[in-house]
Amino acid sequence: MRIVICGAGEVGSHAAEVLVRADHAVTIIDLDAERLRPIEDSIDARTVVGNCARADILLEAGVAGCDLLVAATDCDEVNLLTSALGKRIGATKTVARVHEFDFADRRGFDYxxxxxxxxxxx
Known part of the structure; x- marks a missing residue:
């Protein structure tokens, strides 16, 4: 599978490691080049420095036609926007990590x- 992960924090970097070990092609996006450096040194994943809520960065990362986009930054709104953009650009499946339960609770407003x-x- 071709997978794009947005956010190279604890969740994103761990997901990238697991997915690369399972022989998936992984690209990880983060605003901070220093945060991406350990990933580049330890696993076979492509990295892109930039704001994952920007369409041009998502396109550069290969979201168009990817099998899965995982938005796992530390900002719920960025993750929601990134996943929505990713779907429009052509990601087959999208996952947004949110910290605030109200965003994930589909009984109320279904984001x-x-x-x-x-x-x-x-």
Missing amino acids: GDVLEIDHLIC
């Missing part, structure tokens, strides 16, 4: 449905 995000995880 996943409105923004066409496949999975919201909290």
Whole structure:
């Protein structure tokens, strides 16, 4: 599978390691080049420095036609926007990590449905 992960923090970098070990082609995006450096040194993943909420950065990372986009930055709104953009650009499946339960609670306002995000995880 071709997978793009947004956010090279603890969750994103761990997910990248696991997915690379399972022979998936992984690209990871982060604003901070220093945060990407240990990933580049330790696993066979492509890295892109930039704001994953920008369409041009998502296109550079190969989101168009990727099998999975995982937005796992530390900002819920960035993750929601990134996943929605990713779906529009052509990601087959999208996952947005959110910290605030109200974003993931589909009994109220269904952000996943409105923004066409496949999975919201909290």
